[in-house]
Amino acid sequence: MTVSTVTDPALKRRAFLGMTAAGTAAVVLPFQRHGGGRNRGGVGVSSAAPTPADWTALAHDLSGTLVRPGDSYYTVARRLFDPRFDSISPAGIAYCKNPHDIATCLAFVRKFSLKVAARCGGHSYAGYSTTTGLVIDVTSMAGTTVSGATVTVGAGTRLIDFYHDLAAHGRAVPGGSCPTVGISGLTLGGGIGVVSRAYGLTSDKLESLQIVTADGALLTCNATDHSDLYWACRGGGGGNFGVVTSFTFASEPAPTPVLFFLGWPWSQAAKVIAAWQSWAPTAPDAMWSNLHLSAVPGASVPTIQVGGCYLGSITGAANLLNELYAKVGSHPSSYFLNQFSYLNAMLLEAGCSTIGYTGCHLPWEFPGGRLNRQPQYAKSDFFTQPLSSAGITTLMHGVENLLKVSGASGGVGGVAFDALGGAVNRVAPTATAFVHRNALFDAQYTTDWNYGANSDAVARQAAWLSAFWTSMRPYASGQAYQNYIDPTLPNWQQAYYGVNYTRLTQVKKTYDPTRVFDFAQAIPPA
Numbered sequence: 001m002t003v004s005t006v007t008d009p010a011l012k013r014r015a016f017l018g019m020t021a022a023g024t025a026a027v028v029l030p031f032q033r034h035g036g037g038r039n040r041g042g043v044g045v046s047s048a049a050p051t052p053a054d055w056t057a058l059a060h061d062l063s064g065t066l067v068r069p070g071d072s073y074y075t076v077a078r079r080l081f082d083p084r085f086d087s088i089s090p091a092g093i094a095y096c097k098n099p100h101d102i103a104t105c106l107a108f109v110r111k112f113s114l115k116v117a118a119r120c121g122g123h124s125y126a127g128y129s130t131t132t133g134l135v136i137d138v139t140s141m142a143g144t145t146v147s148g149a150t151v152t153v154g155a156g157t158r159l160i161d162f163y164h165d166l167a168a169h170g171r172a173v174p175g176g177s178c179p180t181v182g183i184s185g186l187t188l189g190g191g192i193g194v195v196s197r198a199y200g201l202t203s204d205k206l207e208s209l210q211i212v213t214a215d216g217a218l219l220t221c222n223a224t225d226h227s228d229l230y231w232a233c234r235g236g237g238g239g240n241f242g243v244v245t246s247f248t249f250a251s252e253p254a255p256t257p258v259l260f261f262l263g264w265p266w267s268q269a270a271k272v273i274a275a276w277q278s279w280a281p282t283a284p285d286a287m288w289s290n291l292h293l294s295a296v297p298g299a300s301v302p303t304i305q306v307g308g309c310y311l312g313s314i315t316g317a318a319n320l321l322n323e324l325y326a327k328v329g330s331h332p333s334s335y336f337l338n339q340f341s342y343l344n345a346m347l348l349e350a351g352c353s354t355i356g357y358t359g360c361h362l363p364w365e366f367p368g369g370r371l372n373r374q375p376q377y378a379k380s381d382f383f384t385q386p387l388s389s390a391g392i393t394t395l396m397h398g399v400e401n402l403l404k405v406s407g408a409s410g411g412v413g414g415v416a417f418d419a420l421g422g423a424v425n426r427v428a429p430t431a432t433a434f435v436h437r438n439a440l441f442d443a444q445y446t447t448d449w450n451y452g453a454n455s456d457a458v459a460r461q462a463a464w465l466s467a468f469w470t471s472m473r474p475y476a477s478g479q480a481y482q483n484y485i486d487p488t489l490p491n492w493q494q495a496y497y498g499v500n501y502t503r504l505t506q507v508k509k510t511y512d513p514t515r516v517f518d519f520a521q522a523i524p525p526a
């Protein structure tokens with residue numbers, strides 16, 4: 001088995017991911033003075049909009065900074081990761097430094113019946129972390145502390161910083177690949193990543209969290225205290241139950257992963273798909289892989305790639321890959337396999353192997369950051385059965401159809417399947433709010449374009465995405481990943497939460513009965 005090095009084999013993955021270049025008692029905080037919720041009638045509730053003087057008073061009450069329209073930093077402060085949401089203008093963005101700041105903001109939104117959204121990494125595919133009301137940004141509450149195998153992380157930490165800090169202590173927590181995704185959104189919706197078959201979801205490792213609920217109370221939630229909220233915060237989705245301030249995880253010793261990227265000609269795609277789906281979900285837990293089919297509008301042929309991460313030796317990975325090649329009936333035409341430190345593996349998976357840790361940030365979030373924002377539409381599925389030959393044909397036609405689309409500048413699209421099984425599926429569907437425990441693999445369908453591209457061309461790519469996803473209905477399970485939140489998804493309640501939905505509405509009723517935290521796909525109170 002030859003081992004080759006290439007500049008950055010994860011560049012394609014980065015493009016696909018949308019990256020271009022203790023106590024238990026409720027602590028009643030002193031400003032729980034307004035009462036009420038979103039009828040939000042109650043003591044101190046004002047029917048009038050906040051005046052400039054009210055906003056000034058709010059800013060005065062915060063340890064962190066409040067950014068308002070007209071402030072020089074406002075155009076940056078209102079950004080999410082996807083520029084599609086730049087049209088939404090928050091009345092204020094509060095960079096909260098502590099739970100007290102968050103409770104102050106919640107008292108303010110209750111008093112004036114304002115809309116509110118929590119924001120961490122800003123990667124919500126539906127823009128649910130911004131609002132025309134008050135954005136509660138938690139990124140000032142970042143940083144990781146490690147005590148033995150226990151890791152506590154501030155709710156505003158971005159994934160690449162989390163991995164950087166974990167690696168310095170020789171520890172690992174399973175999580176996603178995108179470096180600028182926030183630990184909050186990721187964990188609250190599950191968290192699927194390259195070591196999930198070995199270690200589980202990010203939320204599966206969550207032992208405890210601290211959260212400020214709609215009434216301003218700071219709660220510690222774990223298996224014994226507020227256990228219903230603890231259950232809901234492991235897969236129930238961000239933005240529903242309160243604003244998390246910190247997470248405490250069980251960690252694993254940092255591995256030295258073997259990463260691989262393999263390509264075949266499109267003429268072999270049907271064989272590769274059939275082989276991958278009979279190999280990846282049943283491989284040993286140490287082997288995780290994904291299958292990525294992509295196309296560029298106007299190009300002549302799509303591409304197909306298998307990528308992966310193995311927790312073991314290079315020889316062990318090569319032996320397992322030989323089993324895949326035997327199923328395909330051919331060796332890959334392009335091949336990369338090598339072993340990395342944990343941090344370097346996560347940098348490579350993030351598409352940052354050439355720009356390093358410092359570069360692996362957005363420039364306004366971290367000095368020296370070299371990443372850009374990326375517009376993208378996405379939809380998702382879980383598959384509990386292997387694709388039939390008709391399903392494989394439909395899948396390939398779906399990708400090939402993008403070649404015929406008159407796409408936008410920088411247009412690209414495709415689908416990526418992540419192998420599941422292993423530790424993810426050893427947890428019962430009702431043990432946490434993350435219900436998707438019987439899938440062989442998930443799928444994320446995406447299409448990207450350059451910021452500012454022609455809107456008609458973008459609409460054609462969006463129509464392609466929708467038609468592709470629709471064509472796969474006969475083969476998918478009907479469930480969808482709540483972290484690939486999809487504002488166009490019908491029956492999202494069942495798709496994201498299945499049998500756990502009713503219990504989630506009961507938790508919502510307990511902790512946010514008047515829907516202070518609300519958005520189009522928010523869980524309603526029972």
Ligand SMILES: Cc1cc2nc3c(=O)[nH]c(=O)nc-3n(C[C@H](O)[C@H](O)[C@H](O)COP(=O)(O)OP(=O)(O)OC[C@H]3O[C@@H](n4cnc5c(N)ncnc54)[C@H](O)[C@@H]3O)c2cc1C
Nearest residue numbers: 120121122123124129176177178182184185192238239244
């Ligand atoms: C490019 C890209 C790559 C991705 N890669 C992966 C991947 O590899 N694996 C994976 O599992 N997922 C992945 N995702 C999906 C990602 O996990 C979700 O989009 C996640 O919700 C993003 O979290 P965030 O904190 O960055 O986003 P945000 O938009 O800040 O938040 C998402 C939701 O959580 C809420 N929220 C934010 N902070 C808090 C808080 N402190 N308390 C309570 N609620 C809060 C927000 O209000 C919003 O509803 C990816 C997404 C993108 C755009």
